[in-house]
Amino acid sequence: xxxxxxxxxxxxxxxxxxxxxxxxxxxxxxxxxxxxxxxxxxxxxxxxxxxxxxxxxxxxxxxxxxxxxxxxxxxxxxxxxxxxxxxxxxxxxxxxxxxxxxxxxxxxxxxx
Amino acid sequence: xxxxxxxxxxxxxxxxxxxxxxxxxxxxxxxxxxxxxxxxxxxxxxxxxxxxxxxxxxxxxxxxxxxxxxxxxxxxxxxxxxxxxxxxxxxxxxxxxxxxxxxxxxxxxxxxx
Numbered sequence: 001x002x003x004x005x006x007x008x009x010x011x012x013x014x015x016x017x018x019x020x021x022x023x024x025x026x027x028x029x030x031x032x033x034x035x036x037x038x039x040x041x042x043x044x045x046x047x048x049x050x051x052x053x054x055x056x057x058x059x060x061x062x063x064x065x066x067x068x069x070x071x072x073x074x075x076x077x078x079x080x081x082x083x084x085x086x087x088x089x090x091x092x093x094x095x096x097x098x099x100x101x102x103x104x105x106x107x108x109x110x111x112x
Numbered sequence: 113x114x115x116x117x118x119x120x121x122x123x124x125x126x127x128x129x130x131x132x133x134x135x136x137x138x139x140x141x142x143x144x145x146x147x148x149x150x151x152x153x154x155x156x157x158x159x160x161x162x163x164x165x166x167x168x169x170x171x172x173x174x175x176x177x178x179x180x181x182x183x184x185x186x187x188x189x190x191x192x193x194x195x196x197x198x199x200x201x202x203x204x205x206x207x208x209x210x211x212x213x214x215x216x217x218x219x220x221x222x223x224x225x
Contacts, residue, residue: 006154009152030211031211032210032211034213034214036216041218041219042218042219043116043202043204043216043217043218043219044155044202044216045216046213046214046215049213089154089155091155092211093210093211094210094211095210095211096210097209097210097211098143098160098162098168098209098210099145099157099160099170099209099210100157100211100214101157102147102154102155102156103154104152104153104154105154105155
């Protein structure tokens with residue numbers, strides 16, 4: 001039972017354009033969501049998070065949108081830069097729980 | 113501040129051997145986690161610990177054991193390694209358990225032949 005799904009294994013965009021990474025979840029108890037970025041041979045690093053009491057959170061070039069009714073979140077990167085090329089994982093969890101559940105990851109490639 | 117360190121960086125192991133992956137954090141975080149990353153499967157939780165002295169099973173605990181004798185250390189042991197345990201292993205920690213930001217170590221690449 002894959003509670004968090006990232007249906008696009010890869011995404012390629014041009015430098016300067018918008019990157020949109022998508023994530024769907026099935027567990028209605030999840031009330032906190034995070035995005036992580038992972039470069040090869042490194043551990044994942046935290047990027048941005050959102051609580052279910054919000055529908056949008058912004059940090060510089062990164063914005064996360066949450067649609068609770070659709071159980072869908074997305075990460076927007078504007079403008080995309082070649083250094084953004086990495087694997088992006090979304091994760092969901094319950095504030096009162098013990099763990100996060102991660103998606104499969106999406107490989108983003110930003111072409112110069 | 114080192115954050116989270118893992119050792120070894122990589123290891124090649126014969127099937128049937130015992131192996132302990134080490135993880136140490138210096139952030140005084142209460143919760144710690146072990147994940148494995150496999151292509152197309154993302155990060156899957158093996159075991160976790162909400163606080164020193166307690167542990168719990170994640171999604172894929174079979175063949176692995178953990179202990180949490182103190183706040184800083186969270187070793188992962190493979191009692192008798194099998195080829196399907198070939199993976200990249202990440203340790204993580206968070207200040208609180210549950211939906212809190214987790215901070216990851218650099219990973220251990222394990223190959224079981």
